Amino acid sequence: MDFPKTETFPGAGSSLEAINTFVTEAAQAIGLDEDAIFGVQLAVEEACDNIIEHAYAGASKGDIECSCDIVTDGLKIVLRDSGRPFDPESVPKPDLDSPLEERDIGGLGLHFIKNLMDEVRFEFFPGSGNVLTMVKRKTPAG
Amino acid sequence: MDFPKTETFPGAGSSLEAINTFVTEAAQAIGLDEDAIFGVQLAVEEACDNIIEHAYAGASKGDIECSCDIVTDGLKIVLRDSGRPFDPESVPKPDLDSPLEERDIGGLGLHFIKNLMDEVRFEFFPGSGNVLTMVKRKTPAG
């Protein structure tokens, strides 16, 4: 497999499985272990869910461009969308331990992304859109 | 495998599995199908249970001699014991259909033997003992 590889998907729920397959193949080609691949799958899924649900919500929908590249010891994934700007700092931390009745289940997506990936960077470029860059490093052997 | 083959087992419950294995191997060597083999296993088991429980009951226990031989289209099994004589004609037919509370569960052993084998013959020879001869024929192909 040659890197970088890039593919563009419609920003819709029906693209989720295809995006998942695309990043999984890249992660396998680079040699991430099964746990790391699962982390990548879940983080990318959450990121795409957010793009579809929030960045494109209400507005005319756009695409999701996904690029995978090799970086030192790992896989870099870049997701681009042309939706509304997003500042992750504005999102409160999720509620991870109140009792069931009071449990507020918003904010899990960002929590997953930050916990599952080794580096996460959100950027917004007026005119082009949001760029989410995530890196997953190989688990050190042994 | 050379036929006839004969083996003698102590007339005790602990011999049941070994007798089962012995007749199963003979039935397989002769080429009986799985259903027929199961019938042989169950019939021989019931016959041995009866020898142990009834023919040898109370009296000083003896052996069970088991012979397997090829006959036209099938397997002949002969079981010999030195216990008390047994006349199967004296045994009433089993109760196969009264309601649970009234169900009498005696007589199933003979019923199984007669139904599972194609020929069954009980003989008693004073001085030597009981001889039970059973034949299981191959199910016609097709």
Add this chain to the structure above:
Amino acid sequence: MEYTTKRLKHCDLIQVSGRIDSQTSQELEKVFEAIIEEARFKIVVDMSDVEFISSAGLRLLINAQKTCKRLDRGEVVLANVPKRIYSAFDLAGFVPLFRIEKDVVEAVGSF
């Protein structure tokens, strides 16, 4: 013969494997007795790994069924009965005397 038992909320599960013959049915009888002595009469028997059953084993099961069904207090239900074992039940005329369920979940879930 080997077995495991499991106490569930509405029933007890016995998983039996191997041969249920005139030897081993005595041991299995004790397993049923231990459950019944605690006034628990809803018993699921998982037969999936039973390789052989003779009339002695059938007799044990029918006796357990008689005890459990008395006064409508329960029942022995069989699950995963292998074809061969079923044919022995059939030959004995026992099929109408037991509820036979496809799998343990159905059987346990029926109590």
Add this chain to the structure above:
Amino acid sequence: MEYTTKRLKHCDLIQVSGRIDSQTSQELEKVFEAIIEEARFKIVVDMSDVEFISSAGLRLLINAQKTCKRLDRGEVVLANVPKRIYSAFDLAGFVPLFRIEKDVVEAVGSF
């Protein structure tokens, strides 16, 4: 995602396979709703064949749990949770909110 449901005496069993994501969780939500609408609040979810779950799927399960546990009328119990799926529950802080049973028999037998 695919699923089957089974009405048992004391609970309902949902067996789910495949992906529980933002797409399919809507379909699965309807399955829970149909059971809950019949005033049945004891639900076992067999997760053995679930390959993937995202926060959307977790959200659906926690909502069903809230509904079922209200007034102490029932509970969603999970069975056969694969390691990966468990780690998503864990990351979400959901492990203490569900009873997780080893297998479906234990889960069904607990109601």
